[in-house]
Amino acid sequence: MIDKTLRYVMDGAAFKSLTSSRTDAMVSANESAFELFTFEEINNLDEFLIWFNHNLPQDIRVLSIKPVDEKFNIIQNSKIKEYHYVFSEGQKNHPFCAPILTTILEPLDIEIMKQGAKLFQGTHYLKSYCYKPTDHGEYNRTILESTITENTVYKANFFPKTSYIFKVKGKGFMRNQIRLMMGVLIKLGRGEVDLTFIENSLKPDFDCKIDYIAPASGLILNHVNFDGLD
Numbered sequence: 001m002i003d004k005t006l007r008y009v010m011d012g013a014a015f016k017s018l019t020s021s022r023t024d025a026m027v028s029a030n031e032s033a034f035e036l037f038t039f040e041e042i043n044n045l046d047e048f049l050i051w052f053n054h055n056l057p058q059d060i061r062v063l064s065i066k067p068v069d070e071k072f073n074i075i076q077n078s079k080i081k082e083y084h085y086v087f088s089e090g091q092k093n094h095p096f097c098a099p100i101l102t103t104i105l106e107p108l109d110i111e112i113m114k115q116g117a118k119l120f121q122g123t124h125y126l127k128s129y130c131y132k133p134t135d136h137g138e139y140n141r142t143i144l145e146s147t148i149t150e151n152t153v154y155k156a157n158f159f160p161k162t163s164y165i166f167k168v169k170g171k172g173f174m175r176n177q178i179r180l181m182m183g184v185l186i187k188l189g190r191g192e193v194d195l196t197f198i199e200n201s202l203k204p205d206f207d208c209k210i211d212y213i214a215p216a217s218g219l220i221l222n223h224v225n226f227d228g229l230d
Helices: 002-009 046-053 110-117 179-191 195-201
Strands: 015-019 034-038 077-091 102-104 122-125 140-150 164-170 217-228
Touching: 002 015, 002 046, 077 179, 102 122, 110 179, 110 195, 164 179, 179 195, 179 217
Parallel strands: 077 102
Antiparallel strands: 015 034, 077 164, 077 217, 122 140, 140 164
């Protein structure tokens, strides 16, 4: 949709776009980023931003445009991604919640889930948290932050009184990684696994399969921070 809109607002001028990352279907983005290569200089970025937003569909909004030099590469440049997984437990919520909040109908032990989330923080071997891993992947990954807190970010009058955010921050994530992490935390909250299971799952010799991928609709790419740009 961005490329389709660009073709219109740039009136046929040649361009190329490159996104910072891909996400699963039904995953939302509070902030994301893409790099735009143009063959003709855009003279007034402020006016371009207004016209671009005017023509984008209702569910996409451009927040800002920043010039970069030819050395910048949106995929390869160092960046930190912050994801939120929004969820509630114990009751079925208003259907309007469905796009950005996952409802776990069973009661969950949130306090033990908070302890479990902390175990992911740091550098660990995360092959168990990659969907269909190969024998040649790089599975030693560093997670800068992994916490569960009460949701004070996403609010609406149809939201449940209490909901939670699983916040994960790092330089890069593997396919379904955060949804697999959330899946094992849900199982922890249900009492189906314990903290030792999660500790063992972060080691190279772990031989049990992480088989529950949490629904995509609770996952939100909250922010992408590029070195030298924010």
